[in-house]
Amino acid sequence: MSSEEETSQTSSSPSRSSPPPASHFIGKKEDIVRAGRVTKLVNGCRDVLVLHHQGRLHAMDMHCYHSGGALQNGDIEEFNGQMCIVCPWHKYKITLAEGEGLYQAVDDPTAKPLRTYWRSKGVKQRIHKVTEVNGDVYVTLNDSSEAVDSDVYQTERYRTILLKAQPKPKTKK
Secondary structure (H helix, E strand, O other): HHHHHHHHHOOOOOOOOOOOOOOOEEHHHHHHHHHHHEEEOOOOEEEEEEEOOOOOEEEEEEEEOOOOOOHHEEEEEEOOOOOEEEOOOOOOOEOOOEEEEEEEEEEOOOOOOOOEEEEEEEEEOOOEEEEOOOOOEEEEEEOOOOOHHHHHHHHHHHHHHHHOOOOOOOOOO
């Protein structure tokens, strides 16, 4: 991905005067900046996390590609010069810019001391385009037909399972 495409995927474009076609209103930028993160069901079919970090807006599927962990509760950390969200369930690292899964690799497991380095598993988390227009934040869903691992948690079947697993509210007698 070119650096121009990367910027358009994850940063705001305040110079626009109207939202891009097929974009979805998420909220006011000031509210998102204040909250740090917001989640929204977009277009009735995609749970999206929009977050503000170091002056930039990012959008991705809300559930981690590995086991569906709630990424809105994950920490943001730098790994190998890339800003990542860390899934709170199993500590999987996902780059904010590309949605790549990162892992620590070892070339020679018999070498002492072990020398590890960060490697990419490829794109695992679907990233969406964020646009700012006059203080309003919009997301354009990534409509690539190429399957991404996080897609599995965007199905009605998964939502039904998730709702059944949530604790029932207690009724007062």
